[in-house]
Amino acid sequence: MLTDRQLLILQILIDEYIQNAEPLGSRSISKRQDISFSSATIRNELADLEEMGFIEKTHSSSGRIPSEKGYRFYVDNLLSPVAMRNRDMKRIRSLFHEKMLELEMLIEHSANLLSEITNYTSIILGPEVYETKLKHLQIVPISTGTAILILITDTGHVEKYTVELPDGMDASDLERTVNILNERLKGVPFSHLKIKLYQEVQGLMKTHLRNYEKTLDFLTRLFQNEKSDKVYYGGKTNILNQPEFQDVEKVKALYNAIEKQDLVYQLLHQGTIEGINVKIGAENSIQEMKNCSLITASYSIGGQHMGTLAILGPTRMEYPRVIGLLDLLSKDLTKVLTQRYYSN
Amino acid sequence: MLTDRQLLILQILIDEYIQNAEPLGSRSISKRQDISFSSATIRNELADLEEMGFIEKTHSSSGRIPSEKGYRFYVDNLLSPVAMRNRDMKRIRSLFHEKMLELEMLIEHSANLLSEITNYTSIILGPEVYETKLKHLQIVPISTGTAILILITDTGHVEKYTVELPDGMDASDLERTVNILNERLKGVPFSHLKIKLYQEVQGLMKTHLRNYEKTLDFLTRLFQNEKSDKVYYGGKTNILNQPEFQDVEKVKALYNAIEKQDLVYQLLHQGTIEGINVKIGAENSIQEMKNCSLITASYSIGGQHMGTLAILGPTRMEYPRVIGLLDLLSKDLTKVLTQRYYSN
DNA sequence: AATTAGCACTCAAACATAACGAGTGCTAAC
DNA sequence: GTTAGCACTCGTTATGTTTGAGTGCTAATT
Numbered sequence: 001m002l003t004d005r006q007l008l009i010l011q012i013l014i015d016e017y018i019q020n021a022e023p024l025g026s027r028s029i030s031k032r033q034d035i036s037f038s039s040a041t042i043r044n045e046l047a048d049l050e051e052m053g054f055i056e057k058t059h060s061s062s063g064r065i066p067s068e069k070g071y072r073f074y075v076d077n078l079l080s081p082v083a084m085r086n087r088d089m090k091r092i093r094s095l096f097h098e099k100m101l102e103l104e105m106l107i108e109h110s111a112n113l114l115s116e117i118t119n120y121t122s123i124i125l126g127p128e129v130y131e132t133k134l135k136h137l138q139i140v141p142i143s144t145g146t147a148i149l150i151l152i153t154d155t156g157h158v159e160k161y162t163v164e165l166p167d168g169m170d171a172s173d174l175e176r177t178v179n180i181l182n183e184r185l186k187g188v189p190f191s192h193l194k195i196k197l198y199q200e201v202q203g204l205m206k207t208h209l210r211n212y213e214k215t216l217d218f219l220t221r222l223f224q225n226e227k228s229d230k231v232y233y234g235g236k237t238n239i240l241n242q243p244e245f246q247d248v249e250k251v252k253a254l255y256n257a258i259e260k261q262d263l264v265y266q267l268l269h270q271g272t273i274e275g276i277n278v279k280i281g282a283e284n285s286i287q288e289m290k291n292c293s294l295i296t297a298s299y300s301i302g303g304q305h306m307g308t309l310a311i312l313g314p315t316r317m318e319y320p321r322v323i324g325l326l327d328l329l330s331k332d333l334t335k336v337l338t339q340r341y342y343s344n
Numbered sequence: 345m346l347t348d349r350q351l352l353i354l355q356i357l358i359d360e361y362i363q364n365a366e367p368l369g370s371r372s373i374s375k376r377q378d379i380s381f382s383s384a385t386i387r388n389e390l391a392d393l394e395e396m397g398f399i400e401k402t403h404s405s406s407g408r409i410p411s412e413k414g415y416r417f418y419v420d421n422l423l424s425p426v427a428m429r430n431r432d433m434k435r436i437r438s439l440f441h442e443k444m445l446e447l448e449m450l451i452e453h454s455a456n457l458l459s460e461i462t463n464y465t466s467i468i469l470g471p472e473v474y475e476t477k478l479k480h481l482q483i484v485p486i487s488t489g490t491a492i493l494i495l496i497t498d499t500g501h502v503e504k505y506t507v508e509l510p511d512g513m514d515a516s517d518l519e520r521t522v523n524i525l526n527e528r529l530k531g532v533p534f535s536h537l538k539i540k541l542y543q544e545v546q547g548l549m550k551t552h553l554r555n556y557e558k559t560l561d562f563l564t565r566l567f568q569n570e571k572s573d574k575v576y577y578g579g580k581t582n583i584l585n586q587p588e589f590q591d592v593e594k595v596k597a598l599y600n601a602i603e604k605q606d607l608v609y610q611l612l613h614q615g616t617i618e619g620i621n622v623k624i625g626a627e628n629s630i631q632e633m634k635n636c637s638l639i640t641a642s643y644s645i646g647g648q649h650m651g652t653l654a655i656l657g658p659t660r661m662e663y664p665r666v667i668g669l670l671d672l673l674s675k676d677l678t679k680v681l682t683q684r685y686y687s688n
Numbered sequence: 689a690a691t692t693a694g695c696a697c698t699c700a701a702a703c704a705t706a707a708c709g710a711g712t713g714c715t716a717a718c
Numbered sequence: 719g720t721t722a723g724c725a726c727t728c729g730t731t732a733t734g735t736t737t738g739a740g741t742g743c744t745a746a747t748t
Contacts, residue, residue, distance in 0.1 A: 025740050038692050043741070061698040061740045101490060101506040136484040142500045146445060150494060150502065156486045158494065158504045162445040236603065240596040248592060252584040259580065369711050382721050387712070405711045405727040692747070703736075712727070718720080 002052075005037075007078065009045050010054055014066045014074045018316050021243045023063030068281040068315065071293070075278050075319055082320040084328065088117050092329060096336050103127055103155050103337075107232055110309070110329065115235025118322055120313035121258075125268045126230035127155060127306045127337075130191050137185065139178050141171070149222065153190070155301075155341050163222060166214040177215055180204050193223045229307065231261045231268075244291055244314045257288035258312075268296060268308045276323050281315045293317045297330035302342035309333070346396075349381075351422065353389050354398055358410045358418045362660050365587045367407030412625040412659065415637070419622050419663055426664040428672065432461050436673060440680050447471055447499050447681075451576055454653070454673065459579025462666055464657035465602075469612050470574035471499060471650045471681075474535050481525050483518055485509070491518070493566060497534070499645075499685050507566060510558035521559055524548050537567040573651065575605045575612075588635055588658045601632035602656075612640060612652045620667050625659045637661045641674035646686035653677070 002010070012032065013024050026042040029035055035042070046064055049055045054070040057063070066074065095113055100106045107124055114122035132153035141147040145167070151159040165174070184200040185193060197219055205212045236258070245251050258264060267286055279294045295317070296310040309330050311322050346354070356376065357368050370386040373379055379386070390408055393399050398414040401407070410418065439457055444450045451468055458466035476497035485491040489511070495503040509518070528544040529537060541563055549556045580602070589595050602608060611630055623638045639661070640654040653674050655666050 023740085027740080040692050040694090041690085044691090047742075057741085059699060059740095061742095062700080063740060101508065135486065138480075138482055138494075140480040140496050142479065142496075142498070146500075148496060148500055148502065150482075150496075152484050152486075152492060152494075154486070156490075156492055156506055158492060158502065160502045162500055164445070237596055237599045240592050240599070246592050248584050248590050248595065251592065251595065252581055255581045255584070367711085371710075384721050384723090385719085388720090391713080401712085403711095403728060405713095406729080407711060690748085692745100694745085695743090696741105697743105698739105698741070700739095701737085704734085706731105706733080708729105708731080710727105710729095712725105714725090715723090717722075 006045055006049060008034075009042065010049055010066075010070065010073070011078045013046075013055060013064060014070060014078070017065055018318055021316055023058055023065050025063035028063070066316075068283075071280045071315055071319075075280070079320055079323070082324055084321075084324055088325070089328075091117065092332060096332060101156075103157065104230075107307075110333065111232040111234035113234070114309065114311060114325070114329065115238055117325060118311055118313070118318075119235070119238050119241065120311050120317065120322070121236055121238050122234035123264060123268060123310040123312060124232040124234075125265065125308040125310075126232060127157065127301075128229055129153065129157060129159060131189055131304050131306070132157065133187050133189050134185050134193065135187075137178065137181050139174055141165070141174065147174070151190075154187075161222065161225075163218075166211065166218045168211055169215065173209060173211075173215070176208055177205070177219075180208065181219075194220065197223060229265070231264055233258075239312075242314045242316075244316065250291065253288040254292070257286050267294070268310050274298065276327055278319065278323070291315060293319075295319070295322050295326055297326040299330045299333040299337065301334070301337045306334075306337065350389055350393060352378075353386060354393055354410075354414065354417070355422050357399060357408060358414060358422070361409055362662055365660055367402055367409050369407035372407070410660075412627075415624045415659055415663075419624070423664055423667070426668055428665075428668055432669070433672075435461065436676060440676060445500075447501065448574075451651075454677065455576040455578030457578070458653065458655060458669070458673065459582055461669060462655055462657070462662070463579070463582050463585065464655050464661065464666070465580055465582050466578035467608060467612060467654040467656060468576040468578075469609065469652040469654075470576060471501065471645075472573055473497065473501060473503060475533055475648050475650070476501060477531050477533050478529050478537065479531075481522065481529065483522050485515070485518065495534075498531075505566060505569075507562075510555065510562045512555055513559065517553060517555075517559070520552050521549070521563075524552065525563075538564065541567060573609070575608055577602075583656075586658045586660075588660065594635065597632040598636070601630050611638070612654050618642065620671055622663065622667070635659060637663075639663070639666050639670055641670040643674045643677040643681065645678070645681045650678075650681065 009029060012029060012035070016024050026039040026046055029042050030037060030039040046055065050057070050064065053067055054073055055064040056067045058065060091113060095109055098109075100109065104126070107126055111122045111124045132155050134151060135154050136152040138150040139147050140150070142162070145165055147163055147165050149161045149163050153159070180201055184204065185196055188196045197216070202216060205216060209215055239245050239254065240251065245254070263286060267284065270285070275297070277296045279296075281293065282290050284290065284292065284294055289312070291314060292312055293315045294310055294312050296308050298305055298308050300306045309326055311317075311326060313322070353373060356373060356379070360368050370383040370390055373386050374381060374383040390399065394401070394408065397411060398417055399408040400411045402409060435457060439453055442453075444453065448470070451470055455466045455468045458468075476499050478495060479498050480496040482494040483491050484494070486506070489509055491507055491509050493505045493507050497503070524545055528548065529540055532540045541560070546560060549560060553559055583589050583598065584595065589598070607630060611628065614629070619641070621640045623640075625637065626634050628634065628636065628638055633656070635658060636656055637659045638654055638656050640652050642649055642652050644650045653670055655670060657666070
């Protein structure tokens with residue numbers, strides 16, 4: 001489809017544009033060491049590449065910039081893996097060497113590290129609660145009729161719900177319920193809580209509790225509500241360093257989109273596919289991100305998907321570097337988490 | 345000090361400038377209905393006001409804008425309380441009519457409401473944990489050597505710490521410790537936990553626990569670490585609507601400052617004074633906020649300071665409206681919270 | 689047949705100039 | 719004390735000019 005020379009030129013053009021954010025003309029290309037053709041030849045090739053849709057002009061007599069299709073092709077076919085900087089490597093390693101007791105903390109630090117290394121904005125979808133196992137359950141009455149339900153997972157995550165107790169439930173009922181639940185539901189993944197409730201707990205409750213129907217109904221509703229995982233951000237203001245975001249209107253649109261956590265959650269959650277995933281410009285489902293690219297990688301615990309690491313930057317993003325970084329970090333994270341939480 | 349006419353002119357100038365963000369000239373002022381002097385007279389007065397430092401020019405032949413001293417004077421002396429819009433009133437009332445079980449939720453909604461009504465950015469310092477009382481304490485072992493400590497307050501707040509257990513502490517030690525603590529520390533305000541630990545618990549532990557010193561030491565360290573309360577934001581992107589923030593560099597500086605939660609926490613915490621507090625421009629301790637004003641109001645539970653509501657906007661802020669709003673909301677919030685959490 | 693030199697053409701960006709007008713300060717008259 | 723009048727200032731807007739980096743196309747060269 002594309003000649004070797006066209007590939008070379010496209011490669012150079014995109015590499016340079018990613019670096020300088022400025023349209024590239026035939027003459028600049030021809031002057032490079034690795035190019036031995038005249039600018040006229042380059043011009044012809046550029047015209048062809050443009051006709052095929054890989055590059056475009058900003059105005060009729062301007063140099064060329066990559067189109068989205070161009071970036072796509074670049075990412076799919078031209079990507080030469082780039083060596084990680086040594087000091088970045090070190091920073092990642094030291095992230096895991098620091099003693100961090102809380103998983104949330106580790107994730108938060110990862111988000112900051114990612115944004116600092118890349119100079120883009122990082123987004124991390126917190127560890128999926130859905131697949132972690134119940135370690136302990138506690139109900140603490142707060143005032144008459146209301147209580148706090150606390151669920152603790154094997155990853156040390158604490159989930160809490162403030163709830164209204166069914167009327168007529170007294171302290172001893174509550175205690176018995178909690179005891180039954182703890183006895184029967186420990187080690188059960190959150191995703192199975194509801195089923196297990198009927199399989200294991202129902203019978204016991206029937207014999208031990210007075211108004212067991214109400215309580216059962218109450219618990220069913222409780223286990224229903226799937227909490228969406230937390231979204232962590234790093235380097236939100238890095239976006240403002242990019243020349244494509246010198247216009248406040250654009251910044252506003254993007255920030256407004258980013259602040260909608262449920263939207264972002266959905267966007268990142270789509271990319272639950274193994275490995276690295278790159279969404280360029282309009283490939284993103286969020287309109288306001290049409291000038292951005294999103295690169296995602298997922299991390300897991302013991303083979304079970306746990307969350308997503310993502311970098312958000314302009315379409316003119318340093319794809320090779322970011323991809324390498326995310327690949328490394330997601331794998332390291334998976335390794336460390338599996339080691340820490342899967343053995344128990 | 346200032347003549348009535350000067351007061352009037354200053355009042356008009358600031359009011360208009362707050363509305364339109366444009367320097368005001370003598371002619372525009374003289375054309376107003378409530379002014380019966382010629383532009384020349386106004387010019388003389390403006391020159392005097394400038395000499396006194398209340399207003400300034402953007403360039404030698406421009407109209408005048410208020411100086412920080414001008415705003416200060418305006419806030420201290422010229423503020424005419426403005427009637428709240430009816431629909432804003434309604435929104436505030438309905439905020440408290442919605443059934444919201446969790447205090448955090450209520451605060452979050454308040455932040456959003458504040459930013460929506462004012463079109464500025466709102467910041468709320470979450471309910472002070474320090475003065476709430478312990479309702480229940482729980483320690484859940486997660487893996488060998490580590491556990492999660494959970495503290496639940498009478499306001500339904502859940503505080504958690506992942507901790508390393510002292511070596512040699514086994515399950516039964518843990519259980520006994522938790523029992524003792526729950527028995528002796530329930531109802532104790534967080535601020536007194538440490539003292540009470542020595543007064544009430546020490547003796548009991550000595551008789552019931554093997555390695556009581558280690559455990560005591562462990563708990564002491566734990567109760568030491570004062571968690572700074574959460575900072576809630578609303579309408580962060582509203583800043584971008586202001587004409588004074590059309591320059592991306594300024595936005596970046598401000599956002600970077602705002603993202604530093606500990607700085608913001610400190611800033612708001614200073615204003616623990618009763619009632620409304622207004623900080624104009626450079627009066628703010630944070631350099632990057634020199635183009636901003638911050639208006640704060642504190643809310644409390646049963647007379648005990650609990651947190652701070654704040655609105656961050658350009659120095660050219662609608663002071664009367666914002667002050668009225670914050671006053672109302674902080675009082676309402678105090679009333680509702682006191683009612684909800686003080687009676688128990 | 690592929691490459692390149694040459695040239696007319698395009699267009700954004702930079703610069704210069706002028707006109708406009710909203711503002712000022714000051715003086716002299718009311 | 720107030721106001722009319724006027725020269726002056728200076729940012730804004732509009733307009734035209736120049737520059738230069740780029741193009742596409744054609745014809746000559748390899």
